[in-house]
Amino acid sequence: MVADRSPDALPAGLTDPESSSSRGGVQSVDRAITVLEILARTGGAGVSEIADEMGVHKSTASRLLSALDARDMAQQDHERGKYQLGFGILRLASSIPGRLNVAAEARPFLHALADKFQETVNLAVLRSNFAVNVDQAMGPSALATSDWMGSLTPVHATSSGKILLASLDTAERGQILKESGQPALTESTVTSRPALEKQLIAAAANGFATSYSELEIGLNAVAVPVRDHRGVTIAAISISGPAFRFDPKAIPGLLEELKQTGEQVSEKLGYRRR
Template sequence: MDRSEYYNQSIKRAIQIMHLFNSQEKELSLAEISRKMDIHKSIVYRILITLESEGWLVKNPETNKYMLGIKLLLLSSVVLDDLVVRKTALPIMKKLSAETGETVVLTMYSDGGAICIEKIESDNSIKITSQVGKFFPLHAGATGLAVLMGMPDEIRKEILKRKPLEKFTEKTEIDPDKIIKLVEEAKKDDYIISVGSVDPGVVAIGIPINFTQGNIFMGLSITGPEYRFDEKKISFVVDELKKAKKEILLG
């Protein structure tokens, strides 16, 4: 059965507009949205007014541009609360953070990035700021690269070559082929390390957690300031990450 004949064009366009917003384009004007959608301004305007009235979009009075509304957070919290793996991982992550003294982040692939679905903050005085719902790039930093590691080759390549990759620091690699090679090498050891590729002076060590039966790609990572990560600490963290991964997969 061809389900396309049942599509509601206005709803489809509204969803497509919502997908235009990302970490690089947090605000968009009517003209920008009209151009990206290749739809007349009058049609886009009616959709924007509807989305704004329902709280899905808000208009910045200073820039006269639209951005995603707070109501999305309410829906995301409902989804996150219902994730079984998040509930399973939480006590394991607390233990991991206590043993390593660092921040532990659980991420899952979503819409071209790695979204944080759970985080345990370090008790140390210097903390790495992240939050549940935050998006991490897949190509930069072990937090995102760990998610990338668990993907089939064809999906990984398609994502990395979809559009130009953003450079966050001088250490950020943006060549898709080099990133693919880096990930392939890291898969042999089942973990990956990054230093300052997203935030200067920050070390991240990530490990993929795969649920291939549901095509769910996740990553577990530990992050902290570079000065706390000597060779001995890195070896210890990698061992603890691998133990935590086994516990999470066993449920």
């Protein structure tokens, strides 16, 4: 008995190379993107975890991670054996002309703040549900603190992330938080959505957001928005330092200076307050 075939079907035993190749290529791309999304959501995952979540064999997950690693889209923490997003993601983000202009215009202001307050100053943009630090200036007292350049930091636990979230509408914000979650990074991390929303409303009203030991124990930070010519928040400028010496609300003139800097950089980008 001969099986039914459509008029366009190929003879038994033969396949369409172009069609098979296309399907295989699309599947590979889809799987690679899924791996990146898992790494973005979890902050780091092992081969077995990724294989289980995707429903594929460990060897498949391993091949995908190796390919992403080769392109610097993922990197392995050899101490923990887990993978996390690589700096190649940052390079893709930095290739966007608008963001490059922000970094160029903001750089002298970042250094001025770092020199005056002697702490670490960062410029961050929103990318792949993270606050990505694309430029940094470090004051004399900041030498012992972390180098945040290129870091992908969680939006719910950082001052920059909160400022960037506060500028979004409810639907956009909800989608990002749904995908990224609000994992507890320290005992002070805000893991409640209503509590975070309350902070975001305050940030939008006051023009700044703070983080007190929410990302790392003993690390405080404050951030303000940077707006483009349309008035859209496209970046955040933050100052951070160790809690024993850095309380942004207690340092005379810091909040005013930081907000003024955000406005000055925004004006460089064509923003005019109405």
